[in-house]
Amino acid sequence: MTTPEKKPKKNFQKHNPAIATILSILFAGLGQLYNRRYIKGAIFIVIEGAFLFAFLEAINYGLWGLRTLGTIPGVDHSIRLLVLGVLSLIVTVIAITLYVFNVLDARKQAQKIKRGWVPLSFKQVIKEVYDYSFPYIITFPGLFLMIFVVIFPLLFSLLLAFTNYDLYHSPPRNLVDWVGLDNFKNLFTVPIWQETFFSVFVWTIVWTVVATTLQIALGFFLAVLVNDERLKFKKLIRTILILPWAVPAFVTILVFAAMFNDDFGAINRDIIIPLFGGDGVAWLSDPLYSRVAIIMVQTWLGFPFIFALFTGILQSISKDWYEAADIDGASRIQKFKNITFPHVMFATAPLLIMQYAQNFNNFNVIYLFNEGGPAVRGQNAGGTDILISWVYKLTFDTNNYSMAAVISIIMGLIVSGFAFYQFRRTRSFKEEGDI
Template sequence: MKEETSNHPFKNHNPTIATVLSIIFAGFGQLYNRRFLKGFIFILLEVAFLLTVLDSINYGLWGLRTLGTMPGTDHSIRLLVFGVLSLIAVVFLLVLYVFNVIDARRQAKKLKDGWQPKGFKKTIIDFYDSAFPYLMTFPGLFFMIFVVIFPLLFSVLLAFTNYNLYNSPPRNLVDWVGFANFKELVTVPIWQDTFISVMAWTVVWTVIATTLQIGVGLILALIVNDTRIRFKKLIRTIFILPWAVPAFVTILIFSAMFNDDFGAINRDIIIPLIGGDGIPWLSEPIYARTAVILVQTWLGFPFIFALFTGVLQSISKDWYEAADVDGGTRFQKFRHITFPHVMFATAPLLIMQYAQNFNNFNIIYLFNEGGPPVRNQNAGGTDILISWVYKLTFDTNNYAMAAVISLIMGLIISGFAFYQFRQTKSFKEEGEI
């Protein structure tokens, strides 16, 4: 048996030669291994690349590096877009080329060790079985590249340019400026003051508005779930109604109700009670912020109420009966039975509520367009980061600074989401499945 094994036809096969040949030209290593079909496929792919897209990729990488050299002729943003696409294509081709080299070397080693190649039909069947998951996920990966990765790369690169109203192609070229935009954000007074103010308000808005809607939803769910309450179905239906109305309709109605001059809240409630001209809900930042928090509480509590109601009904009554036998008070039963059970069942969804409100553009823009104006700042009194980015993009055309702030927002949210994901039980037990 040892003599047969040592006399196989590939005993002098050299994996190094297969590796070098596959590096020189994709597919040559496979031909050396006598895997002719695979070798011809790799050769065809490289020839097609050299004849069709090599010039386009070179032009795209040139545009990515220079962003154009002739004002009025070269369009810097189009060059940036084409450059990002070329960069993605280069990465894809490099991955394919590395796979070609690894495949040639691996098969050369197997042939030298006495491995017998399978027939064509068997090879196709084995390839289908091993590659089936990748074939099924490839359309999703391809879609993700152009929907997620491409816009993300474009936005990140845009943050390192001077693309704004005064450097807009094709009349002017856009230039790479490195970290100049980030430096301006923390050193130039108007940018520094605005960024600190908007960031602080975004955090306050997220924490207070979300916590308040969760608290209201929990309290109402506890009250309705009490055994002494009658007409539960009717009460639950009433509390769900604000959720049934489209949010943008509710926000516009509340914006009219909070109007300083003719709003129903001032005209019919505040002025009859305290007199004067009413409260400047839309013209003073502190009152405008209070108003948007109240509106968000109204919009958000129905979902929390419905969520908590379902969880409360799933808690076994035996636990409360056991607590009654032990002499537990209502507060003790809430603290040791109700609250832990509710938090355990709903914590991921509650975390999502905080993340959603951090980027809750709709209510901020529809209620008061981020106003009122604030002196020495280029953002309104109720603007959060996402609405400030919108204004920088569409109102002042400061695309580069909008990209900088978007990048900072992405890092904050990604870090928070990653931390929360690491704490979940599913992530910790993933390796045990």
């Protein structure tokens, strides 16, 4: 319920929005006091006072560190200054946003008062805040946490990509410098970086598409097969097929790594050598066979979830549709093509997109199986390394933090762009009235 407006009085008509705006520009909260919004004015005054007296010096130091990354080796710690600079930048943006809101709020309130609006009493203010601002108040802690848990690391990684932070420029002994776009240029022009990046990038795409498609196809095939009304012991079969999902993934990966071992693995010793002779297949020492093995491992790890997902969707399809199709003389292939497949894809499209995005950054299976190996001549990444595992090695093995940040940015753009495009093409993010 809106508060009824009273008829304009002479003192209201003399109320000047320009004065309220100027006072708010001079010091946050003064315009609200001029508008007789004493509580809101006091809050803005306290916020600006705290910013000026408690944070201004620290923010000034942080912004200086962000510009220079230090000037004295052994004294200034460049990365610490970068962290303080990013925090100062975030706090400054928040302060500017509140300051602009304070000016606009004072001007808007002054214009309403000039038209005859009477400021609300304290009790009415509390009721209005509860009615209209309660959702924003509740979500504010989450927003505040997101700023420092999500936005801060992203900004730090983004800025790190424009520095020369590596093993040879490591503080506090050495200073880190801004190098602009040199890291991006080197990634595409320096031979070792260029060859490694394109090799790892292509394998990452192949790995993502093939491994994810295989696990989806296998899960879908088994779900359709088990859902067939002619099959008996469905509960037992479903339980057996979901069992791989119950075993922790890292345990399964380590077991498969031992089974695929070139020297003592069960696959070579008990299957390949007895049947075909020779020394077996170089599963862990040949890049091609390593990639084949790791795709098979991921297919085994991923299909139970897809199977369980599709099983639930298949059971929700009305039998009346199939009965109507039988009456029309539709074959099994036609029923699958026009009823089963579209219904399942429509219901699971967002989750399937997430499967592709997840495998694009699937670090666990790559690293635990053979640590991204084997080594490849002329490259600083292994034969099965994908972008995320290569970033890990650059960070923790060679301490090339700036180049790792560059590759992380490229990864983020690829995943976010692909996910955004695919979600926009589905009905997942559309409002009910727009479908």
